Amino acid sequence: MLIIDKDACIGCGLCEDNCPFDAIAVVDGKAEVNDNCTLCGSCIEHCEVEALSIPRDESGAIDLSAWSGVWVYAEYRQGKLAQVSRELLGIGRTLADKRDTKLSAVLLCADAADVPQQLIAAGADQVYVVVDPALENFNDDSYGAALEDLARKYKPEVILAGATAIGRSFIPRVATSLNTGLTADCTQLAIGDDGHLHQTRPAFGGNIMATIMCPNHRPQMSTVRPMVFQAPEPDGSRTGEIIVEAIAADRLASRTRVVETVLTEGEQLNLAEAEVVIAGGRGLENEEGFSLVESLADVLGGAVGASRAAVDNGWITYPHQVGQTGKTVASKLYVACGISGAIQHVIGMKSSETIVAINRDQNAPIFDVADYCVVGDIFTLLPPLVDKLKERSGKE
Amino acid sequence: MNIVVCIKQVPDAKDVRLDPETNTLSREGVKSVINPYDRHALEEGVRLKEEYGGTVTVISMGPPQAQAILTEAISCGADEAFLVSDRAFAGADTLATTYTLAQAVAKAGKPDLVLCGKQATDGDTAQVGPGLAVRLDMPFVTCVKKVRTIAKDVLTLERMMDDGYDVLEVDLPALLTVVKEINTPRFPSLRGMRRARDYQITSLTAEDIGADSSRLGLGGSPTQVVSVFPPEKKGDRTMIEGSVAEQVDKLAEILFDSAFGA
Ligand SMILES: Cc1cc2nc3c(=O)[nH]c(=O)nc-3n(C[C@H](O)[C@H](O)[C@H](O)COP(=O)(O)OP(=O)(O)OC[C@H]3O[C@@H](n4cnc5c(N)ncnc54)[C@H](O)[C@@H]3O)c2cc1C
Ligand SMILES: Nc1ncnc2c1ncn2[C@@H]1O[C@H](COP(=O)(O)O)[C@@H](O)[C@H]1O
Numbered sequence: 035m036l037i038i039d040k041d042a043c044i045g046c047g048l049c050e051d052n053c054p055f056d057a058i059a060v061v062d063g064k065a066e067v068n069d070n071c072t073l074c075g076s077c078i079e080h081c082e083v084e085a086l087s088i089p090r091d092e093s094g095a096i097d098l099s100a101w102s103g104v105w106v107y108a109e110y111r112q113g114k115l116a117q118v119s120r121e122l123l124g125i126g127r128t129l130a131d132k133r134d135t136k137l138s139a140v141l142l143c144a145d146a147a148d149v150p151q152q153l154i155a156a157g158a159d160q161v162y163v164v165v166d167p168a169l170e171n172f173n174d175d176s177y178g179a180a181l182e183d184l185a186r187k188y189k190p191e192v193i194l195a196g197a198t199a200i201g202r203s204f205i206p207r208v209a210t211s212l213n214t215g216l217t218a219d220c221t222q223l224a225i226g227d228d229g230h231l232h233q234t235r236p237a238f239g240g241n242i243m244a245t246i247m248c249p250n251h252r253p254q255m256s257t258v259r260p261m262v263f264q265a266p267e268p269d270g271s272r273t274g275e276i277i278v279e280a281i282a283a284d285r286l287a288s289r290t291r292v293v294e295t296v297l298t299e300g301e302q303l304n305l306a307e308a309e310v311v312i313a314g315g316r317g318l319e320n321e322e323g324f325s326l327v328e329s330l331a332d333v334l335g336g337a338v339g340a341s342r343a344a345v346d347n348g349w350i351t352y353p354h355q356v357g358q359t360g361k362t363v364a365s366k367l368y369v370a371c372g373i374s375g376a377i378q379h380v381i382g383m384k385s386s387e388t389i390v391a392i393n394r395d396q397n398a399p400i401f402d403v404a405d406y407c408v409v410g411d412i413f414t415l416l417p418p419l420v421d422k423l424k425e426r427s428g429k430e
Numbered sequence: 431m432n433i434v435v436c437i438k439q440v441p442d443a444k445d446v447r448l449d450p451e452t453n454t455l456s457r458e459g460v461k462s463v464i465n466p467y468d469r470h471a472l473e474e475g476v477r478l479k480e481e482y483g484g485t486v487t488v489i490s491m492g493p494p495q496a497q498a499i500l501t502e503a504i505s506c507g508a509d510e511a512f513l514v515s516d517r518a519f520a521g522a523d524t525l526a527t528t529y530t531l532a533q534a535v536a537k538a539g540k541p542d543l544v545l546c547g548k549q550a551t552d553g554d555t556a557q558v559g560p561g562l563a564v565r566l567d568m569p570f571v572t573c574v575k576k577v578r579t580i581a582k583d584v585l586t587l588e589r590m591m592d593d594g595y596d597v598l599e600v601d602l603p604a605l606l607t608v609v610k611e612i613n614t615p616r617f618p619s620l621r622g623m624r625r626a627r628d629y630q631i632t633s634l635t636a637e638d639i640g641a642d643s644s645r646l647g648l649g650g651s652p653t654q655v656v657s658v659f660p661p662e663k664k665g666d667r668t669m670i671e672g673s674v675a676e677q678v679d680k681l682a683e684i685l686f687d688s689a690f691g692a
Contacts, residue, residue, distance in 0.1 A: 073521030
């Protein structure tokens with residue numbers, strides 16, 4: 035419950051203005067809270083007279099000192115180590131150094147090949163490896179039980195995993211089994227002066243950011259958005275320890291079985307990991323128009339994105355859709371061609387580093403999130419632009 | 431088949447606007463709706479019921495006004511509806527939410543299949559489905575885009591992956607989270623709307639579901655939100671003006687540098 039000290043409250047309304055949930059209002063000169071309150075604490079931070087508080091029960095806390103080390107789940111599927119796992123070893127290194135502890139990677143697979151060495155080269159001090167035929171294909175039961183058992187045995191203080199289809203599926207299972215907190219889709223991670231992991235993530239489609247902590251439980255767990263952190267340059271001269279672990283067969287038994295894996299065009303096009311995304315919308319008018327976007331993506335070596343309107347019209351397939359009901363991208367460069375910038379689309383692309391928008395309507399909302407705005411006609415601009423870029427990349 | 435569908439009330443993203451000055455969420459006049467993914471979960475439940483027989487029970491944990499979405503669910507084909515509502519639930523993170531929902535599901539009967547949306551569009555965590563499955567001791571599959579068949583106690587389905595999709599078999603009882611490709615939700619039928627008008631939603635409090643109060647709400651939540659703030663504002667934007675040729679020149683420069691590094 036949010037406690038309001040009516041004597042201290044001066045009715046200034048700062049809490050009301052800063053409540054993201056419309057849950058607090060000044061009535062007769064005093065703040066009053068309603069059922070919308072999610073106890074997010076925003077009002078407490080903004081109150082200048084300390085009239086607001088949320089009492090917390092700290093009982094049931096565990097012995098935190100028994101947990102140490104930073105772990106990264108190394109996602110390995112179809113013979114490929116996910117790029118986000120390398121990125122996590124980068125930020126993991128920073129966190130481990132700050133905590134003066136070890137950085138470890140956890141690899142679950144049917145055949146480890148040279149992946150442990152790759153993980154060490156990317157910054158891991160240790161690699162825990164479980165090799166078992168039951169881990170051939172990703173399945174939540176076996177992968178979840180394996181990671182859970184390792185965590186119970188070695189007690190890491192932090193576990194990071196990519197916010198990928200795989201990470202967002204089985205990591206919540208592990209967190210629930212370990213009875214600890216999990217923060218989804220983080221975009222910033224830091225160790226605070228209090229020694230805890232401060233996890234920052236977007237909520238409400240990126241319209242607000244929240245910093246979340248898990249102060250009384252261990253491990254502190256996060257899934258982390260791809261393309262946010264820098265992957266370290268591989269250093270083949272690094273050495274590390276490879277620890278081979280076996281997990282009991284009954285724990286690896288799965289109630290789900292993969293019958294078939296179908297790799298679609300999404301294999302070449304992992305939109306979420308693309309550095310350059312060229313996206314088109316209804317403004318392209320038809321399939322032929324849409325091919326302009328494809329040729330621009332071609333010269334820039336980028337992936338093709340689309341608004342829902344373009345997908346619904348059948349100009350391009352659904353895996354290309356960006357937005358609330360499509361993919362979330364955080365590319366270095368995002369070019370929006372003939373996209374109006376509806377909030378559902380913007381949610382999926384606004385954390386890109388550089389956003390260029392081309393639209394003939396100068397009031398299109400896409401311009402509110404763009405770094406470079408071109409008010410103009412795509413059919414006039416794109417063909418010469420593609421030619422120019424071809425010429426340029428031919429020269430260099 | 432006994433099907434339970436978990437649905438959540440969220441602010442309608444269509445109405446959510448960014449205040450360009452402060453870059454914060456303006457919630458004025460924002461309607462509350464069924465989480466878009468949960469519509470697809472409900473539709474799938476009703477379809478499977480129509481094909482294989484059984485009942486569809488919808489459950490929502492939320493404030494009293496969340497009963498609006500349960501009524502809507504009844505009009506779209508759900509048979510029974512439970513609102514799990516108590517002030518003690520406020521501030522629940524996903525761990526406390528899955529505990530609460532699991533207690534409520536147990537109260538509502540023994541399901542063969544539990545359906546959730548892939549994620550709720552307010553918190554975007556996608557954690558409640560998997561967590562709930564653990565608590566119900568069920569296998570689960572996330573991001574299901576198609577249920578192919580149900581034969582005996584095995585369900586065959588397709589689940590989205592980042593690089594394509596997997597075809598899976600799952601033993602029932604099981605929990606699935608669904609994406610929007612799985613179906614097109616129907617509109618309420620006239621008969622459904624009539625039934626919804628007279629239907630009495632069952633309300634469940636913390637006591638009704640036999641919950642251990644230390645595991646509920648803020649107190650039962652290991653994660654704590656320590657601050658909420660607007661995202662960093664973008665720097666000033668640049669208008670690219672001039673003749674078409676000039677615009678093309680400038681654009682080529684910017685695209686080349688951003689794509690290949692200056
Ligand atoms: C629950 C829900 C979920 C949704 N999820 C998504 C999602 O994930 N992704 C998504 O994209 N949308 C989503 N939408 C749809 C979204 O609301 C918009 O309808 C959609 O993004 C619009 O696509 P658009 O910008 O291509 O089309 P429009 O809004 O029609 O915009 C076309 C733009 O092109 C410009 N234009 C036209 N011709 C030219 C020209 N010759 N030169 C230059 N500019 C031109 C116009 O000025 C206009 O701004 C969702 C909607 C709902 C309700
Ligand atoms: N309070 C709730 N009541 C009922 N179902 C919920 C609730 N919260 C989450 N869910 C279900 O869990 C899914 C994932 O939600 P989330 O983990 O919050 O993104 C939703 O699509 C719902 O099906």
